[in-house]
Amino acid sequence: MIIVIQGLGEMGASLASALSQRVENHVIGIDNQLLSRQYAMANNIVDETATSLADVVSRAEVIILATPIAVIKQTLKQLAVLPLKPNVIITDTGSTKSEIMSLAEAFVPKTATFIGGHAMAGTQNSGVSAANSDLYREVPYFLVTKHAPKETVIKLQSILAPIAARFIEIDAQQHDELVSWISDVPHIVSFALMNAVMQHFHSVSDFGPYVAGGFKDTTRIAASNPEVWRDILLSNKAAILSSNQDLIDELHRFNQVLRQNDSLGLEKLITQAQHARQQL
Amino acid sequence: MIIVIQGLGEMGASLASALSQRVENHVIGIDNQLLSRQYAMANNIVDETATSLADVVSRAEVIILATPIAVIKQTLKQLAVLPLKPNVIITDTGSTKSEIMSLAEAFVPKTATFIGGHAMAGTQNSGVSAANSDLYREVPYFLVTKHAPKETVIKLQSILAPIAARFIEIDAQQHDELVSWISDVPHIVSFALMNAVMQHFHSVSDFGPYVAGGFKDTTRIAASNPEVWRDILLSNKAAILSSNQDLIDELHRFNQVLRQNDSLGLEKLITQAQHARQQL
Numbered sequence: 001m002i003i004v005i006q007g008l009g010e011m012g013a014s015l016a017s018a019l020s021q022r023v024e025n026h027v028i029g030i031d032n033q034l035l036s037r038q039y040a041m042a043n044n045i046v047d048e049t050a051t052s053l054a055d056v057v058s059r060a061e062v063i064i065l066a067t068p069i070a071v072i073k074q075t076l077k078q079l080a081v082l083p084l085k086p087n088v089i090i091t092d093t094g095s096t097k098s099e100i101m102s103l104a105e106a107f108v109p110k111t112a113t114f115i116g117g118h119a120m121a122g123t124q125n126s127g128v129s130a131a132n133s134d135l136y137r138e139v140p141y142f143l144v145t146k147h148a149p150k151e152t153v154i155k156l157q158s159i160l161a162p163i164a165a166r167f168i169e170i171d172a173q174q175h176d177e178l179v180s181w182i183s184d185v186p187h188i189v190s191f192a193l194m195n196a197v198m199q200h201f202h203s204v205s206d207f208g209p210y211v212a213g214g215f216k217d218t219t220r221i222a223a224s225n226p227e228v229w230r231d232i233l234l235s236n237k238a239a240i241l242s243s244n245q246d247l248i249d250e251l252h253r254f255n256q257v258l259r260q261n262d263s264l265g266l267e268k269l270i271t272q273a274q275h276a277r278q279q280l
Numbered sequence: 281m282i283i284v285i286q287g288l289g290e291m292g293a294s295l296a297s298a299l300s301q302r303v304e305n306h307v308i309g310i311d312n313q314l315l316s317r318q319y320a321m322a323n324n325i326v327d328e329t330a331t332s333l334a335d336v337v338s339r340a341e342v343i344i345l346a347t348p349i350a351v352i353k354q355t356l357k358q359l360a361v362l363p364l365k366p367n368v369i370i371t372d373t374g375s376t377k378s379e380i381m382s383l384a385e386a387f388v389p390k391t392a393t394f395i396g397g398h399a400m401a402g403t404q405n406s407g408v409s410a411a412n413s414d415l416y417r418e419v420p421y422f423l424v425t426k427h428a429p430k431e432t433v434i435k436l437q438s439i440l441a442p443i444a445a446r447f448i449e450i451d452a453q454q455h456d457e458l459v460s461w462i463s464d465v466p467h468i469v470s471f472a473l474m475n476a477v478m479q480h481f482h483s484v485s486d487f488g489p490y491v492a493g494g495f496k497d498t499t500r501i502a503a504s505n506p507e508v509w510r511d512i513l514l515s516n517k518a519a520i521l522s523s524n525q526d527l528i529d530e531l532h533r534f535n536q537v538l539r540q541n542d543s544l545g546l547e548k549l550i551t552q553a554q555h556a557r558q559q560l
Contacts, residue, residue, distance in 0.1 A: 120492035140490045168490070181477050182491045186498040189469055191553035192530035197461050198552065200526065204559040210420045210448070211462045211560060212400035217497040218466040222557040226550040230543060237538050244535050246480065250472035251528050258517050263510060270506040272478065273471035277502040279484040280491060 001159060004060040006030040006053050006075065008040050009228075010122055011093045012066030013131035017045045018163045021133065028056050036128040045131050058083045062159055064117075065092040069231040073103055080107040089156050091117040095179060096236040097144045097172040105146075113152045116144030116172065119165055120183070126225040133163075141165035144172045180239035185247055187229060188240070190222040281439065284340040286310040286333050286355065288320050289508075290402055291373045292346030293411035297325045298443045301413065308336050316408040325411050338363045342439055344397075345372040349511040353383055360387040369436050371397040375459060376516040377424045377452040385426075393432045396424030396452065399445055400463070406505040413443075421445035424452045460519035465527055467509060468520070470502040 003019055005012045008031040020027040029046035030053055031037050037049040050056045053075065057063070065072045072094050079090065090112055094100050097116045104114035119141040123130065141160075145153045157167050170178075201207045233240060257265040283299055285292045288311040300307040309326035310333055311317050317329040330336045333355065337343070345352045352374050359370065370392055374380050377396045384394035399421040403410065421440075425433045437447050450458075481487045513520060537545040 120490055123493070139492065142490075178487060178490060181480060182487055182495045185476075186473065186495050188531065188534045189473060190494075190498060190557075191550055192527060192534060193466065193469060194553040194556045195533075195549060196465075196523070196527045196530040198556045199530070200461060200523070204556055207458060207462055208560050210400055210422075210458060212419065213403070214470075214501045215462045215466050216560060217500045218470060219553075219557050219560070220497045221494045222553040224550075224554065226547050226554055229550050230547040233534075233538060233546060234541065234543060237541075241535055241538060243476070243480070244531060247472060247476045248528055248531050250476040250479070251468065251524060251531075253475075254468045254472060254513075255521055255524050258513060258521060261514065261517075263514060266513060267506050267510040269475060270471055270504075270509050273474040273499075273502040274504065274506055276474045276478045276484055277470075277499050280488050280496060280499070 001061050002026050002028065002059050003062045003064065003159070004028045004030065004053065004056055005046070005064045005066055007065070007067035007071070008036045008045070008128045008131075009066065010126050010130035010132075010135070011119070012064065013040060013045050013128045014121075014133065014135035015064060015066060015093070015160075015163060016040065017131045017133040018136065019160075020045065020047055022162055028060070030056070031128070039128045040131075043131070045128070053078070054082060058085065060085060060088055062156075063088060063090045065090070065094070068228050069094045069096065069100070069235045072100060076100065076103040076107050079112070080109065084109060084112050086111045088112045089152060089159070090114045091156060093117055093119065094235070095183065095232045097142070097175045099235050101144055101146060101172045113148050115148045115153060115156055116142075116146075118142045118144075118175065118179070121165075126228065136163035136165040139165050141167050142170050142175055143167055144175060145169050146172070176236050176239045177243075180236055180243040184233060184236055184240050185243045187221050187224060188233070188244055189247065190219050194219050194222040281341050282306050282308065282339050283342045283344065283439070284308045284310065284333065284336055285326070285344045285346055287345070287347035287351070288316045288325070288408045288411075289346065290406050290410035290412075290415070291399070292344065293320060293325050293408045294401075294413065294415035295344060295346060295373070295440075295443060296320065297411045297413040298416065299440075300325065300327055302442055308340070310336070311408070319408045320411075323411070325408070333358070334362060338365065340365060340368055342436075343368060343370045345370070345374070348508050349374045349376065349380070349515045352380060356380070356383040356387050359392070360389065364389060364392050366391045368392045369432060369439070370394045371436060373397055373399065374515070375463065375512045377422070377455045379515050381424055381426060381452045393428050395428045395433060395436055396422075396426075398422045398424075398455065398459070401445075406508065416443035416445040419445050421447050422450050422455050423447055424455060425449050426452070456516050457519045457523075460516055460523040464513060464516055464520050465523045467501050467504060468513070468524055469527065470499050474499050474502040
């Protein structure tokens, strides 16, 4: 099985690392950075590298688009004119799905099957050196199957079996709303908290030596890659604007009960949060 | 050295656990819950227990108030009329210091020395079973010394040496502002995010199975004890109202750049956060 993975960042390189362990797979990694390609070859993450999808696309039986979302969108448009193998399965790793599914519908030829993909995996690290063949183990991995034939969905899942993810079929809109809550807004909160603290203290040395686990956990994902997250947030704008406003409303609620010295109201807000969190 | 610790929750019981390991110490734990006292004795966390400070206070050379803040405030008032040993050192573990320092100034007899204390320690767990003699190891431990004689401050630090904390002297107001940023607002953010998500989905089963590490980290401290955090937040109200509003402004900034599709502005906000977080 010839598998082409475009983008050897944390997501793509981790997929490559798991998939290339199967002897029947030949994994070709595409990345425009020479150092990333060299690292991937030297560490047996891929079997072969290329600089451009066009160079290897005609051999691909599976294509995985694992670049930032802006590049995934460009690539989907290119697919309309590239010499694809018949019955090629194409998937992606983009964190939002509505836009990508619309582009795929418009540009991917009918001889191919596109299935949207998004795993709830990834750390604050980035780049090929973050490759980890266990990154997806037991992780919820959404598949937006839309018009894809049932047997092709099953085939993709069996090809991806080495990553040991939990596959979940979901509708694109439902996915994006869910993700705005469980991933996008938590990142914004984390970024915003770091920025507000810096706005106040100006220098990390004025508060950094005193922070404990709580602050570190709450801001861990603020160290995420800016380019990647810029694209993710922009591509899920509608859902985020609404979810983020709901969060702001909840923060105002805390200030309101505090201002009124409403001890009972404050305890109720915290108890609700505690009960919900304890069920996770 | 007879050390009386009032409140065998996570903070008090962890102090007791470390301090009672020194043979020269006799640690008396006060708690109104029978089960907590029994657990503390059975697990060698304390050497003796009592139900009320009044019963043992005349023997105490050190008194550590480790209850929720509301109870610390009540106890400080009682100290004015209790038969304290001359030269007793009194300290507390309350997360905010301005209110407590004022009460101590007003009510603690001049024969005693009060030094405010607050360690950046603690997990989302609570109660005597969360006792951990290593809880304070390497942790920033603020001491608000105010009018305390230098030698008494040194004596308290040497008594507390078994917990292996990093002691930092700080002014009460400065402490409370710092803590609003590095502890209180992060807790509110975590509570508010859980509440906003629940408001949207109503049931944990509708999003819980899909959350990844990012969401879990950002909301970990939402599982904190409601009674404890109600008191902490109320007692640091002024600093929190201001810091929380600054955070809300930062969240609005994210919605603003998103609404305007301001890709560069969004990347800049994220990059600032990333740089700051990477320095922690």
